[in-house]
Amino acid sequence: MNNKLVAKKQSLWHRIKQGRVAYLMLLPAVVGFVLLTLYPNLWVVSLSFFKYDGITNPTFIGLENYVRLFTRDPLWWRAVLNTAVFSVGKLLIEMPLALILAVMLNRKLRGSNLIRGLIFLPNVTSAAVMAVVFSLLFSAYNGVINNALFTLGAIDYPIEWLGTSPHAMIVVILVSTWQSIGINTIFFLSGLQGIPEDVYESGDIDGAVGIKRFIYITLPLLARMLQLILMLAIIGSLQMFDIVKVLTAGGPSGTTEVMMTYIYSHFFPSSYAQSVVSQVGYGSALGVIASLIIGVVTSIYLYVSRKMDDIA
């Protein structure tokens, strides 16, 4: 028995030796994973128990950052709420619209390839750069949007799109939808194209046509894809950063501040933060809680959508 163990050990050692080339080839990826994913995450978790300004030595303060976060930081919870408002608003607009676009594209009308290419186009542009362009489009004076509304007679005085609440949040939602609707349309389209033709044919016999066909055949068969698309969209919108940072910087007076911009402003308090000193420890605690929020939301979503699956 002892011999067996030795033999096993030897063979393990042997197999490791045999795999040395494979280990070497994997090394860059593993080093990257350890240094740029694992280490920063552990660092953030451990620094969340310290007071640290990024320069002087960190001092251990136990759970103080978390106590502050949960009891004395209404701005953080407003950012969480804003993130929720943003995500719900964006999903409510983007998902149905993307599905409608996909259904229409799936009819393979003449030119639909070109249209598909155009609808996807915003996805290959930089969100930050396009946010600069949108800040001009939505500017209160001589902005294209206001001018168009004037001409149409829809408004009598310029709307301060980015300077007043709730307009700023609406603009952020619209710009973000503009940027990402293409990829969701393409996802839905590939889901639709995966539905075999004969399912529709047998549906025809049962008299499922038009909108009925859509509700009783297309939607149920799309459910799996819908689950995945929604999950990606939820996670993406909870992590929103670029567009808010560039377009509104969280303003006016914090009404578009989302979790990620609020966290960032504690690590790098350059332009608009509450204090000019980095609050790295507190920012880390915010990051930990934000990760937990995203994890919990995703888990709840997965649980609920599984349940829906069972019913359907």
Add this chain to the structure above:
Amino acid sequence: MSKFGKKPGEKTTGSRIFNLFSYVFLIISSCVSLFPIFYAVMGSFKSNLDFITGKGGVIPQSWHPENYVKAWETANFARYTLNSVFVTLCAIIGCLLVTSMAGYVFARGAFPGKKLIMGLFLGSMFLATGAITIFPIFSLAKTLGLNTSLWGLIVIYIFSINVANVYLVMGYVKGLPKELDEAARIDGCGFFATFMRVILPLCKPILATVALLVFKLVWNDYLMPMVFTLSNDNLKTLTVGVVSLKSSGGGAGAYDIMLAGTAISLIPMLTFYAFTSKFFISGITAGAVKG
């Protein structure tokens, strides 16, 4: 089959009306998608005065191609462009190397701990990134002395392995017949030589997809290059350069330069997209679904 009913898309009054409605809706949607980009490109030819007075619409009243010269020469955009091109090219080459090796090893390697490493990689998709982890990553780069040149940025792009891309390559390699490896082994190729001489050349299509994904990510990225260039204007990439024109007080006086810069940053991507949009769409979809 037409005996039993109508094929989808067959012309009935109902489907004709829906087709017409679809056309109108799709065309409006494509216009909305295109308009901001069109506006930016047109705006890059307008004079600053036209912006301030709001004269004319989207199309410039008089054309000012010298905006590009101004952006290129006085606003440092020549430098930003060079930086963007350099960082993106290096990142693509490096990522292809790291990703293809990892994908190949996961697909064909047999060694203790493979399952564990794959599991860790997959689990890392649930770990925090972005604004949450940028501070420790930046401090690490500082400690290693990588924050004073573009190499810090490049190294980080290369080594922040994208799990989705690794899985793309892995899936592709798994689809190649194993007889290829065996034939190579008989010819005396080791594990690495098999990769270099047999597998890698066959992976061109999937590597093109990965290159595209990295190109889009790095060229358009904002957070990482912004943090790395907070104190050094000469290291800025195009994205950061454009945004910093907006946030600096000079923004109101420099719409023309700002939009010329915007166009400079958009045009390479748009040109590329115009010729390869089908490939672009399928590649990005594949990457995102796997992720």
